[in-house]
Amino acid sequence: MTMESLPNVEEVNIQKYLEVLQRRWLAVVGILGIAVTLGCLYAFSLKPSYKAEGSLMIKTNRTSSLIGSPEDIGRLEALNVNDNPLETQVRVINSNPVLEKTIKDLNLKENTGKPLSIPDLAQQLKVEGIKGTDVVQLSYQSNNPELAAKIVNKVINNYIDLNINANQNEALAAKQVLVVELPKAEEIVRRAESQLRLFKEKNQVIVLDQEATAAVDTISKLDNQIYQAQAQLNDVKGRLDQLRAQAQVNSQQGVIESELSQAPGVQKVLAQLQEAESQLALERTRFQAGHPTIINLEEKVTALKSLLKERTEQVAGEAPVTEGSLQIGQLRQSLIADITRGEAQRVGLDRQINTLLQQRYAYVRRANYLPKLEQNQRELERRLQAAQTTYETLLKKRQEIDIAQNQKIPNARVISYALTPDKPQGPRKLLFIVGGGAIGLFLGVIAAFSLDLIDRSVKTVKEAKEVLRYTVLGVIPTLGRNGKEHSSVVGLDRPIPKIIGRDVPYFPLGDAYQILQVNLKFLCSDKPLKSIVVTSSVPKEGKSEVSANLAVTMAQAGRRVLLVDTDMRHPIQHHIWELKNTVGLSNVIIGQVSLDEAVQEVMPNLEVLTCGTLPPNPVAMLDSQSMTKLISSFGRDYDFIIFDTPPLSGIPDAAVLSSLTDGILLVVRPGVVDLDSANSAKEFLTQSGQKVLGIVINGVNVKSEPDNYFYYTKRQQLEQSSVSGSLKKITQKSLISRKNNEREHP
Template structure:
């Protein structure tokens, strides 16, 4: 079910677009014709032109590899990673300096004799890079073949000359910078060297890495020596304590006693003292204490003691020495000697340990300071190395630029100069014509759809049905012009409707009215319609046309019909039938004339009641009791009464009459009534509660309708189908 409806939906949309083109074919064809005309005029106005072509190969300056220079000089690079340097050179070739140099070299002039402007020549010159290669193609079109070739060749030569100058100027600019920067770099190197030298002199650095290694080895050796000295000191201290214990003397007294025992002067006096004391002791046994001998010996002992003390003082100094310690035995003297040597060894070891410790501390402090010195030295060396590298690079670049400045090799090589074209390359006129036609068709379609969007009128039968939502009782095809010229009738601003059989052929309009008659007949089969009001939303929708022809069709079907022109504002029925309008409906209503005197028979079974004199207030007359009485009398005398009334737009005539009749038949003409008027009419009929029998769509262009099943060659079969469908509908309603 879905797969079948989708193609129908698409087909309807395409058909809708085709309908728009069919409705707006005139502006579309007009714009298309104008565009094709302009295309032809422009194509045939073009003059033959000659095309000269030349080519260049863009390449990097390879002279640097021959002279030993780096390839950065003269190197072509793109601005972005994905860009091609060839595109940049294409822009350079077409730049203003190259074009200007070409104009000046060839002295190109315009039509007024003035120097040719740069934009004019640039517009005629075509420069493009061939994809996948480094080749640039140059071409120029002009009326003079020799000049075209000269322009292409001059552009090539100008580009190459400017490219060489640009490379040389680039080298010169770089050289000017380097002339200033090289001395600065050299001065920076000198300052860096001076700082490094001063740092080494201040911190007494020769080779910092070797000094650090030597310091570590020395600290290790000093540690070993200190350990050995401490061990020896412990040994000496132990022996010293043992010797002191055996000799019972301290080391100083032992040394003094040993010195005294070996001093000849002290020992000689000591011997004399000992002998005198011995003699004194002997004499005391023999003599009295006051004996002169005793006294002399005592004085001699005192004198010897004094002399001994003096000589001991000369040897021992201020040390307190007892007399017993002045004479030491050989063993004790040997012990004292050992104590003295041990004491001296201890003192020596202590001093040695102290010296080693001080040396170790000094080396440790130096070793701890080495990382900082090494860091400072590395910083100074890095600065020096960076300065030297910069200086060497700038010096090298300066030498390279001196060589590059003298080079005259461009970044392009001529593949082929332009030859003088011997054959004219005329413009392709057919392209301009076809292009004009395509543009015209495109603009025409846009204008057609634009006009259709702007147009707010009801355009098709389908739109009329969708807007009004009433049953379509008949579709009347459009008619040709009436033989009567409306301009020949004074005061008439519209064409006089045509009567089928009299003014126009029966087919196909007559068939359409036959269908309308059948639909009206079966619309109320239980109670036949006796009177209907025919009106429209706006003027010029053909309500009078439908009224007259429907009346004719009903009369031809054998029914006695009265056609009443109730449009007492702009009546036209008397013009259709060629009747006088001095007396009519208005006169009958006010009692100036009888109905029998004003009703006129125009054909068998069809009589016409014209509007008569136009009253100042038609609504009051139509809404009168006299009008109601007339309609009742019409029902007794006629099978069907058709009232031709004014449009619904701002006029209540039709609404007033519809309350006295069986209903309203609304005429809709596509292209005349707009959506607003149709919606307003629909809203008015709905709110006022009018009985609308249905709508008749008048003046339909059958070519613009997709469902044109009313008017083909099988019209009779279709009419029978419509009648059958009406009967089926009536049966369902029953």
């Protein structure tokens, strides 16, 4: 898709514009000639003038470095890296103060006697910097050579004076600033020193670098102690877990059981309870449940349990205690003792770690605060240093400016003053002439495209294809100046069309009509064409000329052809063939004469049926039964029938005949038919359902077409010219024979 669209883009952008310029060359040449003429008149009307020139070298004042004055005073610097300070000095030279002083010193006046204005002087004075150098060129044009030199020299001197005054004023302004700023700078130094001293006193700062190093070492030692204590704590926790697993008791429960097993009151009641329970179990073997002995023992057991619980709570508190935990063995007591000691060791290690962590946190906090203190201290030291540096610099500048204030050395040196010019300098006439030509060419191109936009006619073969969208069966080139001039008949508003071989040379029209004949021959493969209607969108497109020459071409190919002039409004075929139009198609249709009497032979294999008497209603006559029968008889007697009909613009003749023939051949002439008429014709043919065989583009200017439709050589042209002479002799013999027959049979 992209590769196919590329040639179209190039054609639209270049070729199409060249075609427009080629069509409208007259407007372009006319406007160009007028503009060049005006440019010449203006150039030659200018008077010569004298030009005086002087030059300056713009340099930085280097004398200051020799006497110890500040180099910044009077130094030329660019605002940006890529800028040139020379451009700034050019503006200064051409500034209002310099020009105004020049006008006053030389008492410059206009022709009316008024003082010369600054814009007028600036317009004549040219100041420019020479690229690649530090030189500024000044020039002034005037009719008075001495005045031109004086103006240039005065501008140079005024600029130098202005530059010296500017440097001295700059030094004076700087000195005034220093007188005010020096006491302020001294006060800032004192304030900075005081702030630094208060900061050290408030934060107890002596040497922050040493303090930071000591804090890092202490934190490292605390980290080692914490790591060792945590290792011991992990070891104690491991042993506690192992002891608890063996004793199956936690630390608190083991302490309670150990205390209960060693409490005399608990152990005494426990022994009595166990003795009572044993006696109760023995008595139950002897007595029944309701026996008084059993009841007494049960009450005793209950009382002992209540007493045991009370004494147990006194020791264990609210902790749950089982009866089995009141008596433990010596091994269990040893394990519980180990658990108790391990738990105490764990608590001690936890407290030690917490103490170490608190100490570490304090040192880390101080260490973290030290960078901020260092930052504040450095900031205060920087302020103090900056204040001291500023104060010392201002003090030094004050001494240097006192020296620079007395200097009278400018930043420019005169290379050459302007001399009085001897020869006048003529105006640039060629520039105005070339400029007029460029403007004229530009306006001419605009006018050409404007005229082309206004013109609504179909201009090229390509536009005809795009508008009508029918198959192009032939492209007929324009005759130009070739061939003899064919005079028109009195009362006829158009020239009589020309016949190839008789009125114009066979080359190149003959080949074009041969191509048209071949295309018509192979247009329908199933059924050959027998009859066609030749028409056009508007008059003067050459439909009659195409009809006649196509008939000649087919007759030369050996086909028996009948050319019928059905244009009953403006017939012209009898003028083309120099025939009488007393009888013709209209007379045959109404039965006044027979077809054989009306048909006239103009050359071998070609007969012409003229229009005949002009009827009042041509459409009714063409749409009659007689016309239908007549066309049927044409098909039996001839190989090919060509009907020359009126244009389609408001006339239905071609559409009526189209239904009786094989189709319509539409003739299109670029430059004659407009877009509206072509679209109307296209719409009419589409809506009426006409069979359009194709289009013939007539009167094409081969040189103005982008595409090459014709390929001829000089040899072909000579050969076709000989054929043309032979054809002309045959046609003349046929005409002589026809005239002799008319004399014998009037």
